[in-house]
Amino acid sequence: MNIEIRDLMLRANEIRRLAIDMIYNAQSGHPGGSLSSADILSALYFKVLRVDPKNPLWEERDRFVLSKGHASAAYYAALALRGFFPLEDLKTFRKIGSMLQGHPTIHVPGVDMTTGSLGQGFSNSLGMALSAKIDKKDYLVYVLLGDGECNEGIVWEAALSAAHNNLDNIIAILDRNMYQLDGATEKILSLEPLQDKFRAFGWNVFNVDGHNIEEILNAIDMAKRRNGKPNMIIARTIKGKGVSFMENTHEFHGKAPNKEQYERAIKELDEIEHKIKGADPNE
């Protein structure tokens, strides 16, 4: 682990802590899928994305679409930490009148697409990639989707269309945490063999440990080589990652922690921070 990776891990942990804070404070939100995607968001916002927080609508910027819009707490935390708006604003999460509603909208600086209706953001990202090609722009379109989200028919229609249009400027990341709203994905509507499905639809497929930032970055580098096919990075993750009693369950998909659970969660995340800081960066 080098110093850069350690910094990205600390950022991910900070995203997790802020997301838990926000959801607890609002007594509403989605902890499970926010925690599973924190390392991916850290890699994107602190290393990969070509964006300018001072000029969120910069035309040449890379686009990012959070297609699993319910993970907004982690998304807003990443945007605030990256400097798109003050950290103080996170306290208004899900409050009446706040720009930081339960699902992201384009009124939030740094948010490129309003999402929340599952499958739609993935399809929107295709339009962005297609328009980049038409306008001869070289920005890339990143999109993060959930595995339960792949129950939506629109995902597969978009997958067909992206390959048909040779949209190699799309880098999709699938948060494969194995749980959706009310149970395990394979029990509700099985997706496996998922990588074969995307390959058969004409995509490059990369498999990574979605909590290993180095692996995420390497896969993104490979996806950037652009061979005429759209790119799908299947990131194996743990729903609720970082908070023991939220891990590998759908129980905290859309449920806020109570006071005792909140305190326990923050304590565990503090311990993780301590551990990352104590690790030898040259190992």
Ligand SMILES: Cc1ncc(C[n+]2csc(CCOP(=O)(O)OP(=O)(O)O)c2C)c(N)n1
């Ligand atoms: C079209 C649509 N149907 C239903 C919902 C309600 N919903 C919100 S999250 C969710 C489950 C999503 O599962 P997954 O993509 O696996 O999310 P993650 O585990 O990554 O949080 C559902 C059904 C929705 N937002 N949109």
